[in-house]
Amino acid sequence: MxxxxxxxxxxxxxxxxxxxxxxxxxxxxxxxxxxxxxxxxxxxxxxxxxxxxxxxxxxxxxxxxxxxxxxxxxxxxxxxxxxxxxxxxxxxxxxxxxxxxxxxxxxxxxxxxxxxxxxxxxxxxxxxxxxxxxxxxxxxxxxxxxxxxxxxxxxxxNGESAPSLKEVLPENPERVYKLLVTNIKRLYQKAKLVHGDLSEYNILMWKNKPVIIDMSQSVSIEHPMSNFMLTRDLTNLNRFFNKLNVNTIPVEELQKQVVGK
Ligand SMILES: Nc1ncnc2c1ncn2[C@@H]1O[C@H](COP(=O)(O)OP(=O)(O)O)[C@@H](O)[C@H]1O
Ligand SMILES: [Mg+2]
Missing domain, CATH: 3.30.200.20 (Phosphorylase Kinase; domain 1)
Structure with missing residues (x-):
């Protein structure tokens, strides 16, 4: 040395x-x-x-x-x-x-x-x-x-992370749902990725907007499991927002919109 x-x-x-x-x-x-x-x-x-x-x-x-x-x-x-x-x-x-x-x-x-x-x-x-x-x-x-x-x-x-959707209900759930759908579309169509673990736990609410976190398991849309994972993500999303009485887009239709077909 x-x-x-x-x-x-x-x-x-x-x-x-x-x-x-x-x-x-x-x-x-x-x-x-x-x-x-x-x-x-x-x-x-x-x-x-x-x-x-x-x-x-x-x-x-x-x-x-x-x-x-x-x-x-x-x-x-x-x-x-x-x-x-x-x-x-x-x-x-x-x-x-x-x-x-x-x-x-x-x-x-x-x-x-x-x-x-x-x-x-x-x-x-x-x-x-x-x-x-x-x-x-x-x-x-x-x-x-x-x-x-x-x-x-x-x-x-100050070291306190923004609350997740699980912890704080959004003031305007319709709007948050729409924003999330837009985000998921961009993720699929532009980034060519599927989140893979999307749920109220991995969405933080900050300044009235949802921020998506926890993307280690996200996969390329080429991944053989990507369709399955997308369906699961969208099902989770709808399940959560249905409980808040949001008029959600049925999963099948939503998946078509996300994929862009
Ligand atoms: N960028 C970030 N800013 C603030 N808090 C964060 C951030 N990323 C993660 N956290 C906090 O850590 C928690 C766990 O992070 P996450 O990425 O979901 O890891 P895990 O794999 O443990 O679920 C989140 O629910 C949130 O409270
Ligand atoms: Mg997480």
Whole structure:
């Protein structure tokens, strides 16, 4: 190892130590969660994002799911960020991932070991969000992706994420339904993607508009399961809005509209 490299590593180690302390400054009840999710490799990923200046700090846990944890972070300009970290400990999840990746032409040449799979999963979410955004679908802006960590715009304020449709009923459900249908059409026709896990849990209400999140499982319309997934998404959507007495478009007709036939 050259002296230069060693110096650089030592320098990094020191920064890491400092950041490490900061990361552990979280409230006591959050500490355990932070330590649990940050296995050594993941910690290095977070530190490298801190070193690269993408992140300035990582604060509390916003959401703790089976497959991923979402943290509230900030950049140097004090903007809120969402840091989604896929849990490398979830074995069942690994099996699930393969199913989605295998039919997607964009991920033909990926390695199949656990760490790579999680990286692909995070890349997939990043890319899907990006493609959705280019198609003018209302999704969080992407900021960075590295290994199993995705950094994106924070939907909400001061570390409190915007409520999901599950948590807060929209004031004007007809309008929200229409907006969602428009978004799903754009996603299909322009981004050529199907969300695949659309439900009231993955739609946040922010500034009176729905924002669609959680796109790691979204698939290209070429995927053999894409039609099935679209039907399921639209069925979920209608089920939710029917309960709110919205005059929904029957799924079959809606699917035709989305596909553009
Ligand atoms: N960009 C974001 N801004 C604010 N909160 C977010 C963001 N992304 C996710 N969250 C919060 O984290 C929760 C879980 O995120 P999600 O992407 O749905 O992951 P999971 O796979 O765990 O369902 C969301 O319900 C929301 O509360
Ligand atoms: Mg979700």
């Amino acid at each position: 050259s002296r230069k490299v060693r110096e650089r590593l030592e320098y990094n180690e020191k920064r890491i130590e400092r950041r490490d302390k900061m990361l552990h400054h979280d409230r006591a009840n959050e500490r355990a969660t932070v330590e649990e999710v940050f296995d050594q490799a993941t910690r290095l990923v977070v530190f490298s994002l801190l070193n690269a200046g993408v992140l300035y700090e990582v604060n509390g846990v916003v959401s703790s799911g089976k497959e991923a944890r979402v943290y509230w972070g900030k950049n140097r300009a004090d903007d809120d960020l969402a840091v989604k970290i896929y849990l490398t400990s979830s074995a069942e999840f690994k099996k699930g991932i393969l199913k989605y990746i295998e039919g997607d032409p964009r991920f033909k040449n990926v390695r199949r070991d656990t760490r790579s799979l999680f990286a692909v999963w995070a890349q997939k979410e990043f890319r899907n969000l990006e493609e959705a955004r280019q198609a003018k679908v209302s999704v969080p802006k992407t900021i960075a992706v590295k290994s199993n960590v995705v950094v994106m715009e924070f939907i909400g304020k």
